[in-house]
Amino acid sequence: MSDALINGLAGAGGGIIAQLITYPLQTVNTRQQTERDPKKEKRRHGTIQQMIQVVRHEGWDRLYGGLTPSLVGTAASQGVYYYFYQIFRNKAEAAALERKRKGVGDGSVGMLSSLLVAALSGCVNVLLTNPIWVVVTRMQTHTKKSGVQAESAASGDTILAAVEPPPFGTCHAIQEVYDEAGVWGFWRGVFPTLIMVSNPAIQFMLYETLLKKLKKHRASSNKVGNDVSALEIFLLGAAAKLGATVVTYPLLVVKSRLQAKQVVSGDKRHHYRGTFDAILKMIRYEGFYGFYKGMGTKIVQSVLAAAVLFMVKEELVRGTRWLLTKDAVKVVRSKPS
Template identity: 35%
Template sequence: MSDSAIHSIAGAAGGIVAMSATYPLIFLSTRAAVETKKEQKSTYQAILDIIKREGVLGLYSGLNSSLLGIAVANGVYYYFYERSKETILRSRSSKALSTLESMLAGLIAGSATTIISNPIWVIQTSQAVHTIGTDAGQLVVAKKLGFIETVKSIIAKDGIAAFWRGIGPALILVINPIIQYTAFEQLKNFLIARRTSKLRAAGVVAAVAVLSDWDFFLLGALSKLVATSFTYPYIVIKSRLQAGTANSLRYKSSLDGLLTILKEEGVEGLYRGIGSKVTQSVLTAAILFAGQRRIFEVTKAALQPIIKA
C-alpha cells in the first residue's frame, strides 16, 4: 500500500475523531450562519435554547452525515494532496514544498474533495437546520430526519441537482485548505529548519529536528485560524445555499449572496456564527493534524509485515 493511501486512511480516521469531539460547535455555527434574524445570542445561550427545545441530542443533529462527510473529505484530500506532493518532489532532490507548490497541491486536492463530498455536506446541513421552523413567530421543533430520509426528502423536493447546491462557494472555499495547508507546511518547514540549525550549532552535525505531537497540534490550530478568518463569509454563503432555505434561493450567485447579506444584514451577517466556527475549526484542525500523523505512523508500522510478505 502506498504512503498516499495510508495518509488517506489516517486522514479519514483523524477527521472522525476530531469531528466527534467538536460537532456541537459545527452545529451551532451552521444554525447561526443559516438563520437570518437580527437576534444575537451568545454561544452559551444558543446551547441552552437548543437543549430546551430538542434535548442534548439536538446538538448532534446531522452527526452521522458529518462523520461520513469528514471521512470522505479528509480521505480524498489527503490522498490527492500526498500524491500531488510526491509527484512534485520526485522531480527534484528537495524534501520540502515551496509556497507555490504547496498551493498547487492544495488546489488539486481541494477541488477533487469538494466535487466528491458536496452531496454529503448538503445532507448534513439540511439535517442541522431541519428543526428550524416558525409558528406565530416562535421556533418550533420539526421531526428529525435520518440520513436516508433526508436524501429522499431532498430528491423529492429539489431533484438530484440539489446535492450540488452551494458548489460555487464551495469551490471558492478550496482556498481555505490551500491557505491552511500552505501555512502549515511553511510553518512546519520553518520550525524544523530553525531547530535543526540550533542542534547543529550545538555540535550535532548530522542532526535533523523532529516535531512532536504537540508541535503538530499547535501548527494545525494556527494554520486553520488563519484560513477560517479569511474565508468565513463564503462559509456563510455555502451553508445557506446547501440548506436550501427560501432566503438563500434568492441569491443569483456567490457574489450576489454576499452583496445581499451586506445590504440586508450588514457586515455582521457575513460573520454570523464565526465564534463557534473558529473555535470548532481550530480545535478540529489541531486534533486532526496531531492525530493523522500518529495514526499514519501506527498504520504504516502495522502494515509493514503484510507489505514485506
C-alpha cells in the same frame, strides 16, 4: 501499502475523531450562519447559551443532528483529500528534485507549489463529496417545533396541541433537497465551496511552511531528538487553521445559506437563486456583518478540529509506518538463509 493510502486512511481516522469532539459547536455555528430573522438576531446568545437553548427546547439529539452523514462525509472527505494530496505532493517533490538536478532550486517544494497541491486536492474533494454536506447542513439547521396546530375531528376547530413532530432523518433531508431542486440541488453551494478550497490550501501551505521552519531550526540547533512532538503538531495545525479561517469565513457563510432550506414563499430577501444573488442580498439587507455571523464559534470549532485532526493523523501515519516496517523486518528475518 502506498504512502498515499496510509495518509488517506489516517486522515479519515483523524477527521472522524475531530468531528466527534467538535460536532455540537459545528451545529450551533451552522445555525448562526443561516439565521436570517432580525428579531432572533437581537436575542442571540453566546455559543454556550445557544447550545443550552437547543438542548432545553429540542433535546440533546439536535446538537448531533446529521452526525451520521457527517461522519461518512468526514471520512470520505478527509480520505479523498489526503489520498490525492499525497499523490500530488509526491509529484511536486519529484519535480522539485528534477529541477535541483538541473541546477534550479534546493530540491524542496516551495510555498506556491504547496498551495497548488492543496488546491487541486481540495477541488477533487469538493466535487465528490458536496452532496453529503448539503444533506448535513439541512439536518443541522432543521429545528423541532412543538405546539403544532391540529384540527379536531369532532368540531372542526383548530387547536394547539403539543404534538411530537416526526423525526427528520437522512432520507428526509435527501428527499427535501431533491424536491426543491432535483439532482442538481445536491451540488448547491458548490461554486463558493470550490473557492473555499483556498481555506485548506492556505491552511496546508501555512502548516507545511511552519513545520519546515521548525524542522530546519531543530536541525541547525543540533539538539538531540529532532522529531516534532504531537503537541507541536497540534499547535502548528491550530495556527494554520486560524489564519485560513479568518481569510475565508465569508465564503463559508454564503455556502451555508445556499445549502440550507430555501424560503420559496413569503420574504424574498431570504430566497437565494445562486451565489452572487446571495452575496448581493446579504450586503443589501444585512451589511457586511452578515458575512461574519458566528465567526467566533467557527474559529473555536475549526481550530480545535484541525489541531486534533493533524495530531491524530500524524500519529496514525507514524504508527502505521512503524508497524509495516516491523512486519517487514520480521518477514526478512524469518526467511531461510
